[in-house]
Amino acid sequence: MPLIINGILIEELPPDTRTLFETYPHLKDVAAALIAQVPKVIGPVGLLYVHQREYAVTTPHDKHITVVGTEDTTTCSMVVLRHSELHMIGGFLDPRHYSEELAIQLLYAFHKQPLSIHLVTACICELNNSLRGNINWPVIYGIGLNIKSGEIFPATFPDKGPDFPLRCARYFTGCYEMLDIYDCHLGMLRIGPYNYEPLRGVDLWLSQSDDFILQHLSTSPEVEPPSFVVQVRATLKYIQQNPFPGITVFPDNRPHFYQKDETDGEYTSIFHSPFRFYGFKHHVCHFFV
Secondary structure, eight states, rough: OOEETTEEEESSSOSSHHHHHHHTTTTHHHHHHHHHHEEEESSTTEEEEEEEEEEEEEETOOOSEEEEOOOOSSSSEEEETTEEEEEEEEEEEEEEEHHHHHHHHHHHHHHSSSSOEEEEEEEGGGGEEEEEEEEEESOOEEEEEEETTTOOEEEEEEEOOOHHHHHHHHHHHHOOEEOOEEEETEEEEOOOOOOOOOOOOOOHHHEEEEEEHHHOOOOTTTSTTTHHHHHHHHHHHHHHHOOHHHHHTTTOOOOOEEETTTTOOOOOEEOOGGGGGGOOOOOOEEOOO
C-alpha cells in the first residue's frame, strides 16, 4: 500500500528528496524541531544499542529496556517504525550522493509494503545538513527512541554494547543482511551466529596510516567522528585474529546471548537453550540502522 504523508495517500513518490520536501513542506518543520535539540548522553541502564545493518523489535511494555538507539552515522539512515508511523533520520548532502540514494531506496521499499505506513519524520539529506566553511556536515549523528513515550531525540551513547568488533566485522566483510539482535520477551541480546569471508590484505590495511584508513574505508571521510579510525582498526584486528568466525567465534553454531543488569546496565554473557528460545509476536516498534 502506498505511503501516507500528512494524511494523504501517495500514489507516486517524488523522484528525489528535494522534491519530497517541496511537495510536503511540513516535513521541514518536523526536521527543524528535531535538529534544534541538544543531543542527550544516554548511559547503559535501560539501553539497547543497535549497530549498522542490525535491527531490533520491541514493545512499549518491554520491562528490560527504555531506550533504543544508535549513532556514528554519516551517509547511513536511521529508521524507526513505531506502530504505523515511519521516522527516517540521517544522511546529509555528501558529495558522492550516498545519502540521497539510500533515502530514496528506503522510501520506495516502504512505499511497496502491503501495510499502511505514515511517513512522519524525514530528517534526511538536506534537512540534516549544515555547512561548515565549504564542507557539508550531518547535524544529527545519532538518535534515541524512548519506547515508552515514543519520543525520538538526538543522542550519543558512550556504551555501545558487547561484541563491538564482531558486530562491525559483518559489514566490513560485505555482509549485507539485516540482523535481528533482540528478543523483547526474554530481554536478551542475540549476536550471530554468522560467518564472513577472510579479508584479503588485512595485514596491509593495519599497517597503513590513520589518514589512509580514513580516506579509503569511509563513505564520508571529511565528516567522520573522531572515533572512526580507532573503531576501524579494532575491527580489522578482530578480523585478522578471527578470519573464520564459524570456527573461532561460533564453534558450536550458537548465538552469543547477553542479558542486561537492571542496576548498572552491564551485559552478562549467558548460555540459553534453543529449546526455550521463542520468537516474538505483536511487534509494534522497529529500529533499523
